[in-house]
Amino acid sequence: MGDPAAGERAGSGEQSAAGERATAGGGTAVAGEPLLAVADVSIAFGGVQALAGVSLAVAAGEAVGLVGPNGAGKTTLFECIGGRLRPDGGSVRFAGADLAGVPAHRRSRLGIARTFQRVEVFPELTPVEHVLVAARARQGGGMLWRDLVRRGTPRPDEVEQARALVGMVGLADAADVPVAALGLGHTRLVELARALASSPRLLLADEPSSGLDTTETAVIAALLRRIQRERGVAVLLVEHDLALVRRAVDRVVVLDSGHVIADGPFALVVADPAVRRAYLGRSA
């Protein structure tokens, strides 16, 4: 029961990975419940079963990779965790509480931050304003009166903190440029900074390197590691770039056609025949 993914294993060819995953999972999970526990989540779009009973767990402060071929259901799983999609069945628990019926914006305030595969930035706002808006939203309430009293200027300490965060992701040069004028690499960094602004406990990053060149990808990889190590934020990373996954995470979950087919340390998972079949069988 404490091993949510075990029931999902359909075939028998991935025995070794299963065993490894069990030890890995046991090593990272703190006593009691993991930070994020996805159990048996299913969702269908018309005839397409995008997720078919997916279970996985992320412990506090852990970095986990989520990989799988195109259309495997990775983004759909993120939407179920983030609250934009409601699963047909199964449960998502975060920090011990069931998230069923909790709307997306409330989940963010609970400590789930995310970045998007198709960037979802605010084109009119600058990176600093992105951070300001996220930090303020976390506090909630009372904005209107403060605006009227202060005639719209943010407090100096808020601006200070926002600039520090923007500097940390490496955007100091573009801190005051409306994001509409920035390139894709920069906007992905803006999304990261914005996600960190709400001091999350879990960061869901959906293909943060897609569309970026190798140097930009390296920046993102290093940043993700820093976020996890220095800030203690748990990271669930969806990525096709396996080199980035290897550098950024401790453990990998493989999704294929809505099923978890492997879960364990990076080296073992990529050697798994079922995983190879899922990738090569599709693209060959």
Add this chain to the structure above:
Amino acid sequence: MNSLLNYAIPGVPYGCEFALMAVGLVLTYRATGVFNLAFGAQAFLSAFVYDLLQRADGMPQWVALVVSVGLLAPALGLALDRFLYRRIPQASTTGKVVVSIGVLIAIPELVPMVFSATTRTRLGHLWLPAGQVYLHLAQTPITGAVISTVVISVGVVAVLAAMLRWSGLGLRMRAVVESRRMAQLEGIAATRVAATAWVLSSVLAGLAGVLLLPQMGSLDPTQPLEFTALLVAGMTAAAAAGLTSLPGAFVAGIAIGVLETVVQQELPSGSVVAQGIIPALPFVLLVAVLLLNPRLRTLGRDSDPLASVDPPPPQPAVTTRDARLALPMRWGFRLLVVAFLVSSLTWVSDTWVFPFGQGLAFSVIFLSITLVTGMGGQLSLCQATFAGIGAFTTGQLAAHLGLPVLLGALAGAALAAVVGAGVALVVARVSGLLLTLVTLAFALFADSVLFQFSWSGGGLAGVSVPRPQLGPVSFAGDRAFLLLAFVVLVASAGLVVAVQRGATGRMLAALRGSPAGAAAVGIDPARARVTIFALSGAMAGVGGALYGSIQGPVSPADFSYVVSLAFVLVVVTTGSRTVEGAVQGGMAYAVIAQALTYVPTRFAGIELILFAAGALTYAAHPEGIVEYQRSVWLERVNGLLRAHDRYRQERGGGVGPSRHGDGGYGSRRGAAPGAPAAAEVVGRG
């Protein structure tokens, strides 16, 4: 049972009208994503021309029909597609709705200019003589109008359904709706499907209009928008069909026609129920369907699975202005304001002081549109209703409690804020098109029910709002009042700027930019909407009180839904995102109206046609065409200054005036970062 039938049968022809409209609405919405609010105007045009031709001596009925419905209607449909909607396939649903509002307002304004403006009675009919009784059904007399309407509507819709099914057009249309991009990849000409849908729906509109003629009694070209019942019921039927199912829309239309007549006859008359509740039922039904039909939930969400292939919808350019321009422009603006005040307080004639004051009041009302549409990103079609609440509350409190006008205005603003928040709460879970339609339903409701009581808007008689008095100072004179209105406008503008620059403005910018991203950082969209609707309601309430006070007597007609639509057209033309836009709009709206008093009355429609034409560009220039032109000119001046710099540098060996930069990083979207500090961002979004 028999008596129920007696009530139901007269409802069927009405139901057929509703059904035609519903089918037409669904058709264009499905094929092009346009919720065509102009449907009623298209119906009016064909009906008008049909009646006109019918009056000509010796003109056979069928010729009039062919010209008005067979030629004019399809031509209009093609023109709408070709010149308007085909150019904006990527625009948001809101952008498309604004364009259709432009058409809705422009067509009836054009008609009296082209033809004459005399009211016509004893209108023409189609096929069977309207009044003649042909048979009895369950003791109900069945007239020629009923038979014509039912037979023709059912026949036409049956033909349409057969066409959609057997010619494969229906299938292609479904494909286009599922994914425009995918359909194009499959070789379906999405543009052809769209054009067909426009032609078909326009013919339906023409037919509905012609069939409606005998029921209308009179046709007044200057009051052409008395299609309220048709509009509300047609929208309800279309919404009940989830805006997707054509047969569903047809059946729902007839059902609503029957339901409304039955309810009207069955409920006790002469009571509170008859006066208040029965007229309100159609609106309640519309709002209920809009909010409760689960098939409308996904509406307005970006549902094309291949949407990411398309370029993003147009973002207004980020305009920078050279630092050297800042000072002259600021002083120029101040000079202009002072010149305006001094001249209108001294030598400007009384004829013009009055419209200037009106313009200031309109500006305050328009700032409420800046709040809700420019900043909140939601198109509200009931801002004139909020203004009316402000004006009527002020007038009623002054008349019955003797409350000073300034206090009354505050009370009116508070009430309008509460109502605004209430509207936003009712629609808490929806946004975009659904929210817009609910605000329209509310405006229509206020128009025909809420404002008709003696305790509210006073019906036809209206309410009189006195001019304010502050201690010994009276604002009864037009010049004194203008000064007061100016002060109120400045305070309102200051408030809007503070909200825009502050955390609330950033939050709203986030919601506009990306709802998904906003939710991901913890912004509650429903709460944000309630806040902005309350604020906007209050602003409109203050503006309405000002307007009422300058007019003296005001009636519900001053704040009707058509007025709300006109307000929206003006503001989206002059710029809904800036304070300047609202003020320019307010002044232009009043001043142009005054100027047009010098031309023959049938040309008074020019003003709204101008603004409607401006609104037609909204989808391409969401910042407002006037604002857009302004930034284009600013860019030209920037360019001249840069050229001047280069010239000086070349001549002076590179020792240019280096204290200002070369114009900035992002004068156009997509430019590279690395901003020289001397350029200042003046307008974004």
